[in-house]
Amino acid sequence: MAKHLTPGRIVLYAALVLMAIYYLLPLYVMLSTSVKTLDDIRGGNLIALPQSITFDAWSKAWSSACTGVECGGMKGFFWNSVKMAVPSVLISTLIGAVNGYVVSMWRFRGSDVLFTLLLVGCFIPFQVVLLPMARLLGELGIANTTSGLVLVHVIYGLAFTTLFFRNFFVTIPDELVKAARIDGAGFWTIFFRILLPISGPIFMVCVIWQFTQIWNDFLFGVVFAAGEAQPITVALNNLVNTSTGVKEYNVDMAAAIIAALPTLFVYMVAGRYFVRGLTAGAVKG
Template sequence: MPNAMTKTTSLAQRLLRYGLYAILLVMAFVYLMPLWVMLLTSLKDVEEIRTGTLLSLPGSLNFDAWGKAWGSACTGGTCEGISPYLMNSFMIVIPAVVISTLLGALNGYVIAMWRFRGSELFFGLLLIGCFIPFQVVLLPMARTLSFFGLANTTTGLVMVHVVYGVAFTTLFFRNFYIALPKELISAARLDGAGFFRIFWRIVLPLSTPIIVVTVIWQFTQIWNDFLFGVVFSGFDTQPVTVALNNLVNTSFGGKQYNVDMAAALIAAAPTLLVYVFAGKYFVRGLTAGAVKG
């Protein structure tokens, strides 16, 4: 009798496991379907798109749409593709991510390890920045950038993303540092290490997991941003998201959906690659303390 019950329980567990796998496969299929449709469409010519269906396979692989999206598609008044704007996005994202990550690490270190009068109030006020809608800061940002002569420049966009992102990076680092052993800092102080020496020699080398989390978060947020890009950029400094919008809404002749889809995939490729190659480190960083404290 116990053997029969054991077999029944084992069978039920296997069925439950297979059921969960089936549900996950279905959800993965639903989630990836738009990406699959975009890829198929980008590999077809216009006539094949008109006569076929969304899920029909291309008769032959045709990469002409990719070449046009990269170097000759019209984005408003110019027909240079999205490649120049892709470079603009990298020129905005890389310094903004580096600066906001370093500032967040330093701020989190101060708030978590070097308590001062009003530190909790300061941290609470800083967190307000995480919940301020983008639209609220548009006018003050525009006035500030104009005052400093940074309107419509790449440097101005970098500063906008640094200012808006530093509240998030500070939150991440503070929650990570609050879980570090206080004995490390106390021992370093007894040995005569100062504020910055402790930060550079002890705290920062232990911060690899949360640095990965912060870099992925900031890279994704800044790369995918459209509102700040369309408001604060000039004609020559537009990020790729703005260029993609201009390409889709520019029509000379018939609508070329294959070019639009190819351009969208090119624009999304950096963030997709970041998550494919660094997604597991993002999860490890979160579980290592990014949401503690």
């Protein structure tokens, strides 16, 4: 094995190790600080190991930390984000799959224009849609609710999911769909019986992309939700900026990790499918 360790490889491995340490250092600081006592934090430094490990900060961050005038912890806001993210991801992904199927397999007059408009939607900044969306939610009577946030994220995510599925479906041989049509298969039969079974990779891409974007969103959460309907990102911001005496950095770090755990879990479980899904069908045929 030593004969394969050329000077170039040694430099490469050393650079990779240094970059990994640089990338993981903030996570280590957060984890170590979250299990330290306040005395330990005051007497040590950021990268020092904890003198004694305690999970009191985690318990307080989850159930009793103050997020503004309320001191109920992150628990309720965490489940708000779950109730917001899960339906938003599922609805936007399924509708995006149908949209991508239509614009790639069932061409109609104006389909190219429609796809171009959807593509433009991917590049519209969040700030542009704030006022129109606020008015729409008010007219629908779902302003400052979790349902309103679900609608916002579904609408904003459709451009991305449609683009992903369209780019995947155009790589599928046309002969497969034409053969199904000759055999009498209709619109939905082709979609459910032929295309969906082979669309697993791109579904994973959309789920990971949408879940990450929706769970980590702060702007829509702070603008379109209020009170008990706010997501965990807004609660985390309120917790960090709420001071009731001594600044508890261990509670802040524990709350930040709690807020990040779902996205970390998604990437750990399904991250390997992300690149695979993006490159699926890169070569047609």
